[in-house]
Amino acid sequence: MFSSERWFRFITVLAALVVAGVGTAGCVPQVHLTSPVGVWRAAPSQTGVLQINEDGTFTITDSSFDLGSRQKTARNYSAEGRWDSSIETGEVYLAIHHDYRGDLEMGGTGGYSREFMDGRIVFESEDLSITFVYDPSASPTPSGSVD
Numbered sequence: 001m002f003s004s005e006r007w008f009r010f011i012t013v014l015a016a017l018v019v020a021g022v023g024t025a026g027c028v029p030q031v032h033l034t035s036p037v038g039v040w041r042a043a044p045s046q047t048g049v050l051q052i053n054e055d056g057t058f059t060i061t062d063s064s065f066d067l068g069s070r071q072k073t074a075r076n077y078s079a080e081g082r083w084d085s086s087i088e089t090g091e092v093y094l095a096i097h098h099d100y101r102g103d104l105e106m107g108g109t110g111g112y113s114r115e116f117m118d119g120r121i122v123f124e125s126e127d128l129s130i131t132f133v134y135d136p137s138a139s140p141t142p143s144g145s146v147d
Contacts, residue, residue: 031119031134036085036092038139040121040132047075050121050132058083058094063130068099068106070125076102090117 040050048063060067063077079099085092095111114121119134 031117031136033117033119033134034087036083036116036121039135041135041138043131043133046130048077048130048132052083052092056082056084060099065123065128065130066099066101066106067096067112067123068110070123070128072128073101076100085116089113090115092116092121 036052037054038052040052042048042050042063042065046064048060048065050058050060052058058081060077060079062075063079064073064075065071066073066077067079077099079096081095081097083092083094091113093111093113096109098109099106112123114123116134121132123130123132
């Protein structure tokens with residue numbers, strides 16, 4: 001078993017780790033967005049950029065997830081369309097007008113409502129998902145606060 005000195009050292013180290021964890025937990029920025037306008041980047045290991053513009057349009061470029069077919073793709077999916085949002089529900093509605101795999105138009109149209117106020121927009125299929133994360137450093141106008 002442990003000697004009393006080793007036991008004391010173990011408890012001291014464990015306590016220090018708990019204090020450090022609690023002390024740094026408040027340092028993680030929390031996002032509270034009131035508008036989806038801005039640049040959203042796919043979280044690794046996925047790829048893609050979702051740009052939501054103030055004029056009511058959006059584009060998705062270089063995505064590894066095909067929103068129309070909900071399938072993994074070789075980083076060549078793109079889409080464009082219009083968006084609307086609701087502060088009451090905290091959701092953005094993306095209406096896809098055109099989508100492409102490389103130069104091939106997929107002909108997909110459709111719409112997706114997704115939450116955005118926590119700084120993440122997630123699209124999922126049965127076995128795949130992609131998360132776009134708000135990038136305040138690349139966004140043209142503030143969309144809310146980062147605490």
